Amino acid sequence: MSKKKIKDASKKVFPHGEDLEGASQNVLIIGAGLCGSLLALRLGQKGYNVNVYEMRPDLRKVDISAGRSINLAFSDRGNKAMKLVGLEDKVKQLCIPMHGRMIHDTHGNIFQSNYSGRANEYINSISRGGLNALLLDEAEKHKNVNIYFNKKCKSVNFEKTTARFKDYNTKDEFVEDADIIIGTDGAGSAMRKSYYLSKKFLFSFSQAYLTHGYKELAILPKENGDYKIHKNALHIWPRGNFMLIALPNLDGSFTVTLFLSYDEGEYNFNNLKSEESVLEFFRNEFPDALAVMPNLVEDFFANPTSPLGTIKCSPWHYKGNTLLIGDAAHAIVPFYGQGMNASFEDVVEFDSILDKYKGNWETVFSEYEKTRKKDTDAIADLAIDNFHEMKDHVANPIFQEKRKIEMALEKNFPNHYSSKYSLVTFNEDMGYREAMLKGRAQDKAILNMLSDGEITSSGNLETILKKVKEATEAILEDDRIAGLK
Amino acid sequence: MSKKKIKDASKKVFPHGEDLEGASQNVLIIGAGLCGSLLALRLGQKGYNVNVYEMRPDLRKVDISAGRSINLAFSDRGNKAMKLVGLEDKVKQLCIPMHGRMIHDTHGNIFQSNYSGRANEYINSISRGGLNALLLDEAEKHKNVNIYFNKKCKSVNFEKTTARFKDYNTKDEFVEDADIIIGTDGAGSAMRKSYYLSKKFLFSFSQAYLTHGYKELAILPKENGDYKIHKNALHIWPRGNFMLIALPNLDGSFTVTLFLSYDEGEYNFNNLKSEESVLEFFRNEFPDALAVMPNLVEDFFANPTSPLGTIKCSPWHYKGNTLLIGDAAHAIVPFYGQGMNASFEDVVEFDSILDKYKGNWETVFSEYEKTRKKDTDAIADLAIDNFHEMKDHVANPIFQEKRKIEMALEKNFPNHYSSKYSLVTFNEDMGYREAMLKGRAQDKAILNMLSDGEITSSGNLETILKKVKEATEAILEDDRIAGLK
Numbered sequence: 001m002s003k004k005k006i007k008d009a010s011k012k013v014f015p016h017g018e019d020l021e022g023a024s025q026n027v028l029i030i031g032a033g034l035c036g037s038l039l040a041l042r043l044g045q046k047g048y049n050v051n052v053y054e055m056r057p058d059l060r061k062v063d064i065s066a067g068r069s070i071n072l073a074f075s076d077r078g079n080k081a082m083k084l085v086g087l088e089d090k091v092k093q094l095c096i097p098m099h100g101r102m103i104h105d106t107h108g109n110i111f112q113s114n115y116s117g118r119a120n121e122y123i124n125s126i127s128r129g130g131l132n133a134l135l136l137d138e139a140e141k142h143k144n145v146n147i148y149f150n151k152k153c154k155s156v157n158f159e160k161t162t163a164r165f166k167d168y169n170t171k172d173e174f175v176e177d178a179d180i181i182i183g184t185d186g187a188g189s190a191m192r193k194s195y196y197l198s199k200k201f202l203f204s205f206s207q208a209y210l211t212h213g214y215k216e217l218a219i220l221p222k223e224n225g226d227y228k229i230h231k232n233a234l235h236i237w238p239r240g241n242f243m244l245i246a247l248p249n250l251d252g253s254f255t256v257t258l259f260l261s262y263d264e265g266e267y268n269f270n271n272l273k274s275e276e277s278v279l280e281f282f283r284n285e286f287p288d289a290l291a292v293m294p295n296l297v298e299d300f301f302a303n304p305t306s307p308l309g310t311i312k313c314s315p316w317h318y319k320g321n322t323l324l325i326g327d328a329a330h331a332i333v334p335f336y337g338q339g340m341n342a343s344f345e346d347v348v349e350f351d352s353i354l355d356k357y358k359g360n361w362e363t364v365f366s367e368y369e370k371t372r373k374k375d376t377d378a379i380a381d382l383a384i385d386n387f388h389e390m391k392d393h394v395a396n397p398i399f400q401e402k403r404k405i406e407m408a409l410e411k412n413f414p415n416h417y418s419s420k421y422s423l424v425t426f427n428e429d430m431g432y433r434e435a436m437l438k439g440r441a442q443d444k445a446i447l448n449m450l451s452d453g454e455i456t457s458s459g460n461l462e463t464i465l466k467k468v469k470e471a472t473e474a475i476l477e478d479d480r481i482a483g484l485k
Numbered sequence: 486m487s488k489k490k491i492k493d494a495s496k497k498v499f500p501h502g503e504d505l506e507g508a509s510q511n512v513l514i515i516g517a518g519l520c521g522s523l524l525a526l527r528l529g530q531k532g533y534n535v536n537v538y539e540m541r542p543d544l545r546k547v548d549i550s551a552g553r554s555i556n557l558a559f560s561d562r563g564n565k566a567m568k569l570v571g572l573e574d575k576v577k578q579l580c581i582p583m584h585g586r587m588i589h590d591t592h593g594n595i596f597q598s599n600y601s602g603r604a605n606e607y608i609n610s611i612s613r614g615g616l617n618a619l620l621l622d623e624a625e626k627h628k629n630v631n632i633y634f635n636k637k638c639k640s641v642n643f644e645k646t647t648a649r650f651k652d653y654n655t656k657d658e659f660v661e662d663a664d665i666i667i668g669t670d671g672a673g674s675a676m677r678k679s680y681y682l683s684k685k686f687l688f689s690f691s692q693a694y695l696t697h698g699y700k701e702l703a704i705l706p707k708e709n710g711d712y713k714i715h716k717n718a719l720h721i722w723p724r725g726n727f728m729l730i731a732l733p734n735l736d737g738s739f740t741v742t743l744f745l746s747y748d749e750g751e752y753n754f755n756n757l758k759s760e761e762s763v764l765e766f767f768r769n770e771f772p773d774a775l776a777v778m779p780n781l782v783e784d785f786f787a788n789p790t791s792p793l794g795t796i797k798c799s800p801w802h803y804k805g806n807t808l809l810i811g812d813a814a815h816a817i818v819p820f821y822g823q824g825m826n827a828s829f830e831d832v833v834e835f836d837s838i839l840d841k842y843k844g845n846w847e848t849v850f851s852e853y854e855k856t857r858k859k860d861t862d863a864i865a866d867l868a869i870d871n872f873h874e875m876k877d878h879v880a881n882p883i884f885q886e887k888r889k890i891e892m893a894l895e896k897n898f899p900n901h902y903s904s905k906y907s908l909v910t911f912n913e914d915m916g917y918r919e920a921m922l923k924g925r926a927q928d929k930a931i932l933n934m935l936s937d938g939e940i941t942s943s944g945n946l947e948t949i950l951k952k953v954k955e956a957t958e959a960i961l962e963d964d965r966i967a968g969l970k
Contacts, residue, residue, distance in 0.1 A: 206691030482929035
């Protein structure tokens with residue numbers, strides 16, 4: 001790699017019709033994962049001189065998927081970002097639509113619970129590697145974007161706006177400076193650690209782990225390449241205190257994830273130590289999954305068990321020098337399928353605030369945090385709620401009754417009702433926080449009216465819609481009066 | 486200090502009627518503040534061999550109050566601990582009863598809002614140093630308790646159950662071992678840092694700062710030693726975005742605390758840099774306080790500005806080797822006057838669980854966390870709520886109307902109604918979490934019924950009590966059905 005100071009970068013060529021707002025500004029991005037490569041692409045489109053440093057090898061050349069989620073849920077908020085950078089069509093080719101949850105009971109019975117009553121609302125399974133490679137390719141088409149691999153960030157000096165890296169090839173350490181540095185280096189962010197350890201300002205920070213961890217497994221394709229179970233769904237085996245899920249891949253396989261307590265319950269990660277115990281666990285709990293997973297035992301002992309953590313922090317920036325975006329600022333658990341979507345939406349929000357205040361990085365950074373943090377806090381909390389909903393509530397009669405009513409309302413009044421799931425997933429013009437408040441109030445209204453016998457899933461839908469809207473408003477109003485948020 | 490291994494401690498004499506359960510067990514306590522000295526006393530009473538290491542000098546010999554709160558609110562949960570160790574009467578002599586909040590407006594008008602409608606329910610102002618000295622004296626009466634000062638804990642090896650200290654006198658570092666080590670070393674706990682930094686287990690941790698900091702000031706006594714403002718109240722000057730409070734001391738003075746944003750609003754800690762600006766701020770906002778604070782400017786620039794943070798973490802223990810208690814496990818902001826009381830209640834809870842499971846430290850520690858953490862999480866959240874209530878709501882008409890009704894209910898139905906404040910402060914047999922849930926539901930019920938005109942403060946009290954109870958139950962039931970906590 002070039003060791004020249006990036007501030008000395010000579011004039012760039014802008015063949016893609018960029019405006020030249022950023023031509024004199026050097027932006028250093030730490031991390032070329034999904035968020036970092038999208039941000040590099042967008043800032044490249046705007047004409048900034050962008051240098052990206054990534055600790056891993058180039059995933060387009062080396063298979064580095066081991067131990068990481070190899071597919072992800074992609075939905076409307078993420079797509080909003082793809083539209084922004086002009087990649088909607090290319091990304092669509094990587095997507096497998098999932099119309100609902102396919103729920104498997106212990107007897108092998110299945111039933112599908114759609115994500116929405118509107119046929120055009122569904123989520124997608126997408127390959128992390130495939131999407132990341134596309135974003136890297138598109139970013140590198142810009143001459144003003146350079147991406148360097150195998151360079152691990154060790155620390156950031158946020159007062160001098162410099163970052164220290166270790167080159168994994170040469171083992172050398174070196175320091176780079178820039179006009180601004182943006183950390184998109186994920187849940188283990190080196191920049192965030194520098195904020196935490198410096199004690200030069202009050203840094204609020206939390207890391208919260210669930211009692212459960214996860215392990216990735218696989219359902220391989222049939223010999224002819226076909227899918228062994230229904231392709232267009234997110235499969236769930238909910239078991240109260242633990243669950244298994246499966247998302248389809250383009251090659252006919254499914255990535256399967258087991259979510260299980262580390263140390264509680266009859267079966268847990270700490271006591272599943274023998275082949276026999278793993279097989280017994282799956283025979284008892286997931287017999288139909290076991291039937292399509294001859295590779296179970298091998299995968300189980302080859303793949304790591306990983307923790308499930310939520311990270312929040314504030315401030316996200318130091319003056320106008322450095323900024324955290326994506327998982328580096330707000331890592332969440334995967335249960336709402338919103339991790340990548342939230343990070344992509346970060347870039348959309350940042351882009352719009354940059355347009356508004358360009359030329360003043362400190363204002364851009366502080367306004368960005370002010371408008372965005374309430375929403376990333378909300379999706380973090382929603383994702384934890386959904387952990388409980390997925391492993392437990394989806395198999396609970398009153399929650400099923402609620403879903404039934406909501407599906408009918410969405411189908412019959414497509415312009416007048418959206419469930420919490422729809423508000424969060426398919427209403428990309430409403431922030432996560434507003435979606436959470438409205439969605440939770442709706443849930444509370446419906447569950448209480450079902451419990452009181454005030455509505456039933458066989459009742460008149462127009463009457464139900466009216467009652468749900470009134471009860472939801474009353475709940476929100478009562479909370480407002482009590483000073484609750 | 487003795488450098489002998491405390492495991493070799495020779496047989497002890499137990500002149501105070503202790504039972505001998507702990508005679509063969511060596512307990513190392515880090516920190517001889519309020520919580521550590523109380524715990525040392527209690528474990529001393531139970532016969533354990535207790536060694537306490539404190540980083541500060543002995544406060545009975547050296548004045549080390551500079552920059553720390555010199556008085557605190559002491560109430561029923563704290564008193565429960567004093568009863569446990571037989572010190573209720575001695576502590577009472579250190580207390581100044583405060584029957585309510587004395588609220589000062591910007592014109593110098595005052596009105597008192599009592600803490601309870603029951604005359605026997607009040608809180609107390611107590612000297613931190615005086616109470617700490619008493620607990621140290623009482624602990625040291627036990628031959629099996631030794632307290633060492635000027636020994637700063639650097640780290641804890643929780644697998645080997647050893648702690649490394651630096652002796653501030655000799656500058657030497659040394660390592661001590663024990664059967665168990667308990668960290669009562671406050672918000673900046675060295676043991677908690679060892680948990681965090683080790684990465685040997687999943688450690689959930691949060692530090693959250695308010696936008697406001699605080700600074701201690703003083704109202705000195707009159708020349709004849711009398712109090713310049715009413716002695717038996719907690720004085721508050723609520724101003725929406727900031728506030729001043731004052732608590733009495735036995736010597737006729739008041740400790741005054743200014744709570745103010747670091748950087749927002751017309752006046753803030755970052756811009757109050759000149760004598761004139763400080764005087765202008767007080768002349769505009771706190772004229773009656775300024776009139777009794779001729780020492781204001783001197784104090785303002787001599788005393789530090791300190792942050793207001795909440796710390797939560799989990800687990801509090803590592804196997805059966807080490808345990809965090811008090812602020813080390815759960816530091817909270819001061820606005821409910823419960824910081825010390827919560828830490829003292831920790832000792833009461835720990836003591837009772839120790840009786841139940843003694844002989845098995847791992848079970849003692851994990852059961853203690855299981856029963857206690859929900860309550861310390863609750864008081865942390867309640868304390869932040871009260872920050873907003875004190876600086877803002879106490880001057881808000883609908884909140885004043887609510888307080889008026891609650892005072893009347895408590896006075897007229899002393900056995901049938903307790904406000905949230907009373908549940909938290911005076912109902913020491915109900916845990917903080919239950920008090921929070923019930924108290925918040927009551928507040929919501931009363932505020933909504935006031936807002937809807939369903940009740941007024943001039944209505945029939947018996948009817949109001951019935952309505953409040955019914956509405957509270959309905960709120961709690963709705964939350965239960967919706968799966969909210």
